[in-house]
Amino acid sequence: MIKSDVLIIGAGAVGCALARELSKYNIKVTVVDKNDDVGGDASKSNSGLFSTSATMPVGTLECKLRTIAHSMILNICNDLDVPYIECGSIAPILYPDQLETAKGLTERAFQNGVYDYEILPAKDILDMEPTLNPEILGGIYSPRDRQANQFIFVSAMAENAAENGVEFVLDCKVTGMDVADGKIHAVHTTKGDFEATWVINAAGLHCDEISDMVDECDFKINPRKGEFYVFSHDTPVKVSHIISSVPSPKTRGVLVIPTVDNNMLVGPTADDVEDKTDVKTTAAGLASIKSQALNMIPGLHFEDTITQFVGVRPARTPEGYDIRFSEKVPGFIGISGVRSTGLTVSVGLATYIVHGMKEHGLELVRKEGWKRTRKGIARFAEKTDAEKDALIAADPLYGKIICRCEQVTESEILQAIHRPVGAKTLDAVKRRVRAGMGRCQSGFCGPHVIEILARELGIPEEDVRKRGEKAFMLDKN
Ligand SMILES: Cc1cc2nc3c(=O)[nH]c(=O)nc-3n(C[C@H](O)[C@H](O)[C@H](O)COP(=O)(O)OP(=O)(O)OC[C@H]3O[C@@H](n4cnc5c(N)ncnc54)[C@H](O)[C@@H]3O)c2cc1C
Incomplete structure (x- = not known):
C-alpha cells in the first residue's frame, strides 16, 4: 500500500499542473495514470493554443480560470523552458453575416477583460497574412493568442514536480475504491492499493468512471472528437498567425496553426461520438477540414500532409467546468468538463484547487529549496x-x-530516456525530442530508437513498445 497525503488520478495537463503546484509544499503527493507516459489523453492531442478568454461565455468558471491561467502561462513556460510562439490569431470574416457575429464577439471580449481583440479592415488583415483569401471582408485580430508544444508543456510540469519530490506511477489504472463512512479507505489499481487523505479526480475523459467509484457521478461525459492534418515543414504556403474560423458557441471551428515546431496543424473537427477511445480519422472529417481551410487560405498544399491524428475532448452534460469538493466523501475532489480549453486553464485550475484544499483544512507548509x-x-x-x-x-x-x-541526435534521445519520468516507448521518445515526427514518420529512425531503448532500459528489443501495453515493435515469436 503506497500512502500519500494527496493522490492525483491522471497525468494530463490538469494532473501535472496540480502535481507541480502541490510540490511546493511539505506533503507527499503521488500521481497515477493508466498510460505508460505522462501527457494525458486529450492533453497530447490538441491544437496547443494558449488563447485569451475573449470568446468564452461571460461569467463562467471556465472563463474566469482561463483569464487567470492566460496571465500566468508565459512565466510558467519560461520557468520550465517550454517552447512557444507569440503569433497572435486572425479570424478572417468571409461572409456579411459573420460581421454581426464578429461585433458580438468583440463586445463579449470586452466584457471578459480582453480589450485588444478587435475587428480590422481587410487590407490590414491581408498585409499581416497575405496567404488569406483576398475576398475577405475584414478579420478579428487577437494579438495574445499563442501556440506551444503541448506535450513538452505537460511533461515539463511533470518533470519539475518529480524533481520536487512528487512520485509518478504509470501503467497504473485505478479500478475501484473502498469507501465507507464517508471516507476512501483504499484506491485499487492495477499496481496495488493506494491510500491518501485527498484523492483528486483529474482523469479527463474517464472522470465519470472515477466519480462513480465514490457515488458522485451526476453528469455524463460526451466525447467530442477533433481530427487534424499535420503538414511538412517545407510546404510552400505557410501562415504566421493562427488562422481561425469565426467562432461558434460549440467550437472555434477549423484552424490553420503555425506551430512552434514549424509543422503547420490544420483542424480540428468537433464531432460528438459515443466511444471515448475513438481516435480514428474519417474521410468525412478530413474532407470538411480541407474545404473549410481552403476557403480561408486557397493556396494551402494538402499534398504536403505528413500525417493526421485525432484528439477527444472530455465535454460534459450539463455543460461547463465542474470542480467539486465532495461533501459526502470529504477529501475527494472531482474535476469534470475540462473540454476545449484545459491545456491553458490547467495552471489556473491547479492554483484554484490548491487554494480550495487549504480552505477545506489542508495545512500547507512551503518547502524550502523548491525548484x-x-x-x-x-x-x-x-x-x-x-x-x-x-x-x-x-x-x-x-x-x-x-x-x-x-535532425535529432542520440544525445537528445538518451536525455529523453533518462530524465525524471523519462521515455520508455517509441512514442514517448518521439514526443519529447521529435525523433519520428518528420516526413518519413520514423521509417528511418524507428529501428535505431528501438536499439537505443532496449540498451538503455536493459530489455530485449522484442519488448520495446510503440506505446501502451501490447504495441510491441517487433514480432515476439
Ligand atoms: C481536438 C482538441 C483541441 C484542443 N485544443 C486546445 C487548445 O488549443 N488549447 C487548450 O487550452 N486546450 C485545448 N484542448 C483541450 C485540452 O486538450 C483538454 O481540456 C485538456 O487536455 C484536458 O486535460 P486533462 O488533464 O483533464 O485530461 P487528459 O489529458 O485526458 O488526462 C487525463 C488522464 O487521466 C488518465 N486516466 C483516466 N482514467 C484513469 C484511470 N482509471 N486510472 C488512471 N489514470 C486514468 C488518462 O490516462 C489521462 O492520462 C483541445 C482538446 C482537443 C481534443
Whole structure:
C-alpha cells in the first residue's frame, strides 16, 4: 500500500499542473495514470493554443480560470523552458453575416477583460497574412493568442514536480475504491492499493468512471472528437498567425496553426461520438477540414500532409467546468468538463484547487529549496553551426544523428530516456525530442530508437513498445 497525503488520478495537463503546484509544499503527493507516459489523453492531442478568454461565455468558471491561467502561462513556460510562439490569431470574416457575429464577439471580449481583440479592415488583415483569401471582408485580430508544444508543456510540469519530490506511477489504472463512512479507505489499481487523505479526480475523459467509484457521478461525459492534418515543414504556403474560423458557441471551428515546431496543424473537427477511445480519422472529417481551410487560405498544399491524428475532448452534460469538493466523501475532489480549453486553464485550475484544499483544512507548509525552473533538452536542429560544435564538444553523441528528418541526435534521445519520468516507448521518445515526427514518420529512425531503448532500459528489443501495453515493435515469436 503506497500512502500519500494527496493522490492525483491522471497525468494530463490538469494532473501535472496540480502535481507541480502541490510540490511546493511539505506533503507527499503521488500521481497515477493508466498510460505508460505522462501527457494525458486529450492533453497530447490538441491544437496547443494558449488563447485569451475573449470568446468564452461571460461569467463562467471556465472563463474566469482561463483569464487567470492566460496571465500566468508565459512565466510558467519560461520557468520550465517550454517552447512557444507569440503569433497572435486572425479570424478572417468571409461572409456579411459573420460581421454581426464578429461585433458580438468583440463586445463579449470586452466584457471578459480582453480589450485588444478587435475587428480590422481587410487590407490590414491581408498585409499581416497575405496567404488569406483576398475576398475577405475584414478579420478579428487577437494579438495574445499563442501556440506551444503541448506535450513538452505537460511533461515539463511533470518533470519539475518529480524533481520536487512528487512520485509518478504509470501503467497504473485505478479500478475501484473502498469507501465507507464517508471516507476512501483504499484506491485499487492495477499496481496495488493506494491510500491518501485527498484523492483528486483529474482523469479527463474517464472522470465519470472515477466519480462513480465514490457515488458522485451526476453528469455524463460526451466525447467530442477533433481530427487534424499535420503538414511538412517545407510546404510552400505557410501562415504566421493562427488562422481561425469565426467562432461558434460549440467550437472555434477549423484552424490553420503555425506551430512552434514549424509543422503547420490544420483542424480540428468537433464531432460528438459515443466511444471515448475513438481516435480514428474519417474521410468525412478530413474532407470538411480541407474545404473549410481552403476557403480561408486557397493556396494551402494538402499534398504536403505528413500525417493526421485525432484528439477527444472530455465535454460534459450539463455543460461547463465542474470542480467539486465532495461533501459526502470529504477529501475527494472531482474535476469534470475540462473540454476545449484545459491545456491553458490547467495552471489556473491547479492554483484554484490548491487554494480550495487549504480552505477545506489542508495545512500547507512551503518547502524550502523548491525548484522553480527546469532546463529543456537542447535541440541540435535549432542551433547555429557554432552552437552545434559546442554541443558536440561537450557530448560527442550530439554528433550522431538518429532521426534524419528532424535532425535529432542520440544525445537528445538518451536525455529523453533518462530524465525524471523519462521515455520508455517509441512514442514517448518521439514526443519529447521529435525523433519520428518528420516526413518519413520514423521509417528511418524507428529501428535505431528501438536499439537505443532496449540498451538503455536493459530489455530485449522484442519488448520495446510503440506505446501502451501490447504495441510491441517487433514480432515476439
Ligand atoms: C481536438 C482538441 C483541441 C484542443 N485544443 C486546445 C487548445 O488549443 N488549447 C487548450 O487550452 N486546450 C485545448 N484542448 C483541450 C485540452 O486538450 C483538454 O481540456 C485538456 O487536455 C484536458 O486535460 P486533462 O488533464 O483533464 O485530461 P487528459 O489529458 O485526458 O488526462 C487525463 C488522464 O487521466 C488518465 N486516466 C483516466 N482514467 C484513469 C484511470 N482509471 N486510472 C488512471 N489514470 C486514468 C488518462 O490516462 C489521462 O492520462 C483541445 C482538446 C482537443 C481534443
